[in-house]
Amino acid sequence: MSILDVHTHPLFRDDGRGREGVKSFLASARSQGIDHLVALGDVLAYGRSPNAAQIRKINDDTVWLVKTYPEMVTGFCYLNPTLGERAVWREVERCVELGLRGLKLEIANNARDACMRPVMASAERHDLVVLQHAWSMTKIRQRRYHTDPEDAVLLARRFPNVRVIMAHLTGCGVRGVLAARSCDNLWVDTSGAAPEARLVEYAVEQLGAGRVLYGSDAPIRDFAVAIARITDSGLDAATQRRILRDNACELLRRP
């Protein structure tokens, strides 16, 4: 089965691999049947709120990945919405021109904040998918700048013409799945934390097979482990195929 991974960070400064390590990272993905992946950038390389130059550097790395491995990699443009409307528009325009196909939001701000308006407006204008980091804030208690599942859902509701991926099913948990239920322009990726049992099945039961996307969060997570969350789920083969590939192809408008 060929697989599309919607949540990866092929370049990750923490592990010291650099650009030289990308080849082995992609080989590792291929060995697990992943023939295409979404590169989201090394989003925490400069802390949670990088400046414009740091954002450009991260996105330049993603552009390099896309240009070097065009068959294998779709790149998303990483943004810090708190840098303001002009900075957001400038970076989005630059990255779209360079071939990036979506937007990645991390923990510079909460997804419900007003600074998300230009981000979502630019996504709508360029028909870009938005992947929003999300995690349950019940225990973490950083909701001032860290997005809770309900905040990601609110973002998607406010901008119904933008396709939003809420990252980290495992971090969002049952509450996150329930919040996402009535929001048709929101998908959930299966990444996040250790592979907690029965969550993928629950997400499919509540959201339907069409709104769950396979994502690994590699290199933080193991490709083989992330895939086993789907293949050991007890879901039928057609549903597994949709999660592992077809849903993402439709969402990213790939053949």
Place this chain on the structure above:
Amino acid sequence: MSAFDANTWIGRWPFAFLTEHSPRTLMAHLRERGIDRAVVSPLDAVFAPEPGAANRALLRSTRLFPELVPVPVINPVLANWRDELEVCTRDQRVRLVRVLPSYHGISLGSRPMAELVLELRQRGVRLAIQVRLIDERHEHHALRIKPVSMRDLSRLLAAHPEGPLLVSGLLRSEVITLAPQHAHLLADLSFAEWHDTVQHLLAKVRLEQLVFASHTPFLVTAAANAKIVSSGLKGSRLASLSHRNLERFLQP
């Protein structure tokens, strides 16, 4: 691949939609995924006032399943822990006991803990320390449960270098920090993860210090196999990781 699982549980966990396994269903579930043996502890011991009843049920219910090695839970904070250990270890299958410091209020530097380690050594029974049962960020909102402190665990390991000690639930970064410092630490792989988990760990940790573990039913069982199978290990190195390290640990 013959696999011997260092971390499985039977019984009910009230805070997630997990499968409530009996020894029969657990063994069938593991076999379907290529795991032919496992050590198993009772979830009912986690929140019970004392673990005795859960341990008795574990020992009784696993009798017909020689592939399952029963691992009772001991709480050294309770006044009856020596009696409980005595009762449990009368069963010749008991080669290992598990402690749950975060759930049972056990300080690793406390006198009861030191006494338990000493008593186990005298009896020739091994000890497993469960650092976490689930990701602490996902605990029930009404609970405040933190994983075992790495500093306390490191001190315990340093204070008792005489025999191997199994630690379950360590994250990748914790395995990499602790294992090179403590040669007698055996780390279960259930929570350790990186994009090439096993090779990544083996760059820093001796193979003899790692054991295969699924942490069923909390985590996806086949994910544990996938980590090992995708590691590229072959022959005796694969056998060490999948079952021999745990077999050696459990030998009297």
